[in-house]
């Protein structure tokens with residue numbers, strides 16, 4: 001019997017994944033050259049589908065990376081001369097900050113307790129910070145920062161570069177790329193693919209900064225996948241190194257499937273399923289939503305406190321063929337995490353909640 005994965009990444013594969021994978025094998029995508037017209041067509045197709053899905057304007061390039069965490073390093077090397085500023089409310093936003101310290105940037109931090117989120121009004125960006133790094137969706141705690149708040153903050157600090165981690169929520173957040181300089185995600189979360197591809201959306205402003213920093217004798221923007229080199233290859237829909245051609249192909253196909261549904265419908269379905277899950281957690285004995293403030297509750301990774309030990313709940317749900325995520329780090333004992341990605345239907349969510357009710 002096959003399981004349904006409600007884990008926050010790797011996650012349930014998108015329902016059309018198998019069919020696209022089969023087609024890619026039949027078409028020998030795994031053997032084509034990344035310097036061929038066939039590959040350039042694939043890159044262009046995936047680029048177009050992502051632009052449509054996420055409403056990305058021509059001012060921004062789309063690059064393919066090894067993973068999202070690779071983007072943390074690239075962003076800091078290419079776009080920060082001295083100082084970065086990080087909104088930290090969990091393990092993933094903290095890692096972006098840790099990378100900045102490892103790269104010897106002056107990294108400043110504004111931190112919230114685990115389970116709490118940021119609003120624009122809470123945040124004072126330091127005067128000399130060049131980059132504001134924040135997570136739209138903090139996967140470890142199930143907290144989101146609403147795009148309207150992110151946009152508000154950027155308007156207040158319009159000269160600073162804003163970089164949004166939307167790894168465990170894209171394509172859900174409706175970001176306005178006239179305000180957001182850079183955003184990134186990995187495909188093993190809400191796009192329903194196996195891990196192995198990161199996507200980096202980057203503005204001209206970021207590129208110009210990297211070109212400027214590259215000229216300073218005292219600076220390095222790194223050697224691997226620098227923005228100027230990525231941009232140069234992007235002009236012909238190529239990549240500097242041999243990329244994961246197969247996954248770029250599959251991502252284009254899944255983005256096209258999501259476009260057929262329409263991004264508004266995808267977002268509405270996500271919100272309806274989230275509403276169903278949070279309502280259940282509030283009304284059912286044995287469970288409670290971890291995040292108190294409704295506006296900070298993630299729509300895509302839902303964290304629940306459990307009265308029973310969480311491993312017992314996870315085990316009992318697994319017996320019925322459903323896999324939910326464990327709590328993060330020290331929250332393993334009393335929390336579960338439920339991914340609410342496009343790959344799982346309202347009907348599958350209904351089955352999960354029925355089972356949770358029996359075993360809580």
Ligand SMILES: *Cc1c(COP(=O)(O)O)cnc(C)c1O
Pocket residue numbers: 009067068069070092093135137138139165166167168186195
């Ligand atoms: C999973 C995750 C990452 C890291 O993604 P990788 O693909 O493992 O590099 C970064 N940020 C958030 C919010 C995540 O959920």
